[in-house]
Amino acid sequence: MRSLLMIIDGLGDDSFAAWQGRTPFEKAKHLHMDRLIERGSLNMLSICEDDLVPESCSCILRLLGVDKEDMPRNRAYLELLANGRDISEYEMVLRCNLVAVDEAGYLAGFNGAGLTAGQMEEAALICDDIFTDIEFVHLSEYRNLLILDKASKVMDCKIKPPHESVGEHLAELLADLKASSLVLKYFLQEAELRLQKFSHDGLHYTLYPWGVSERQTLPQFYDLHKLRGGTVCKAEIVCGIGKALGMEVVVPAGATGDVDTNLSAKAEATVKLLQQYDFVVAHFNGTDEAAHRCDALEKVAFIERIDREFLGTVLNGMQDPLKIVICGDHVTSSVTGRHDEGAVPVLAARTDGSIGSIKIKNYNEIIKFLTKECD
Numbered sequence: 001m002r003s004l005l006m007i008i009d010g011l012g013d014d015s016f017a018a019w020q021g022r023t024p025f026e027k028a029k030h031l032h033m034d035r036l037i038e039r040g041s042l043n044m045l046s047i048c049e050d051d052l053v054p055e056s057c058s059c060i061l062r063l064l065g066v067d068k069e070d071m072p073r074n075r076a077y078l079e080l081l082a083n084g085r086d087i088s089e090y091e092m093v094l095r096c097n098l099v100a101v102d103e104a105g106y107l108a109g110f111n112g113a114g115l116t117a118g119q120m121e122e123a124a125l126i127c128d129d130i131f132t133d134i135e136f137v138h139l140s141e142y143r144n145l146l147i148l149d150k151a152s153k154v155m156d157c158k159i160k161p162p163h164e165s166v167g168e169h170l171a172e173l174l175a176d177l178k179a180s181s182l183v184l185k186y187f188l189q190e191a192e193l194r195l196q197k198f199s200h201d202g203l204h205y206t207l208y209p210w211g212v213s214e215r216q217t218l219p220q221f222y223d224l225h226k227l228r229g230g231t232v233c234k235a236e237i238v239c240g241i242g243k244a245l246g247m248e249v250v251v252p253a254g255a256t257g258d259v260d261t262n263l264s265a266k267a268e269a270t271v272k273l274l275q276q277y278d279f280v281v282a283h284f285n286g287t288d289e290a291a292h293r294c295d296a297l298e299k300v301a302f303i304e305r306i307d308r309e310f311l312g313t314v315l316n317g318m319q320d321p322l323k324i325v326i327c328g329d330h331v332t333s334s335v336t337g338r339h340d341e342g343a344v345p346v347l348a349a350r351t352d353g354s355i356g357s358i359k360i361k362n363y364n365e366i367i368k369f370l371t372k373e374c375d
């Protein structure tokens with residue numbers, strides 16, 4: 001039987017008093033999911049438990065059966081793979097945000113706040129050719145990567161993620177990094193000079209490298225499970241995971257990685273992949289984005305759209321029975337706007353008419369249910 005894993009990013013959430021204690025998932029109307037729950041099971045489980053950081057990279061790798069020891073120590077390398085680039089073992093890659101800094105030198109925004117999308121594109125172009133020793137890879141909006149020769153001092157640097165450092169002093173945040181690499185220090189100085197033209201209302205802009213990562217060979221999905229796999233996604237990290245695990249990666253037209261994504265195109269791509277592959281992952285990022293914006297209603301509406309426009313279409317389009325798991329990777333609280341390690345909904349079902357007897361007691365049993373013929 002073919003298997004479909006639907007990962008709804010940041011599906012776990014807080015319960016809301018205004019909704020009689022319900023979470024966004026519980027508040028959302030999802031008739032197709034309800035029908036699957038009737039013949040299968042719904043459990044609340046933590047994917048990261050207490051040994052992983054609650055973020056998509058490690059939690060999704062865990063859902064796909066990759067052991068903790070085989071996970072990359074940072075996601076920059078996977079984002080690079082997602083963009084069709086690779087590095088040698090002699091190089092390293094860092095994530096690099098375009099950040100806003102106030103007049104007193106404190107980090108005012110981690111995501112280019114105050115600039116238009118066009119200005120962020122222009123900022124990336126301006127920083128593209130600072131040094132030949134540092135390759136600047138623009139991903140989207142405020143997100144970039146830096147590739148340079150591996151330096152053990154930089155590899156050992158502890159750099160706080162910018163999204164956790166707003167309000168802190170920039171010079172202190174990057175002191176360790178600048179002390180570890182002269183080339184990065186001069187690169188950042190030059191970037192700040194070139195980005196001066198975007199200064200406005202007491203804010204100026206600069207680059208913030210963090211999350212250093214190196215080349216890493218991940219186990220192949222086929223070697224892990226003896227099944228051929230495909231992935232339908234848009235979020236860079238998930239594309240990178242798919243490629244790193246040797247799965248076919250399809251980014252459907254109109255996929256945005258947010259709540260305005262084209263879910264029918266995703267459903268069509270998924271049905272097509274399910275005809276070719278034993279195991280398909282479909283990833284939905286909009287729930288996580290809505291929760292980061294603390295917009296619980298937007299999250300509810302997107303869950304309802306996934307049920308109607310994606311799940312409904314896939315179930316209609318499949319002639320053969322399926323094993324399905326629909327779950328979150330981690331909690332993203334619509335109250336705090338932050339990730340959390342708590343439990344997420346995990347729905348498991350077969351569409352072959354059999355009822356009951358699906359027991360998913362912990363995260364290990366998700367991939368077991370999907371990949372083992374007898375359970």
Ligand SMILES: [Zn+2]
Nearest residue numbers: 010288292332
């Ligand atoms: Zn998130």
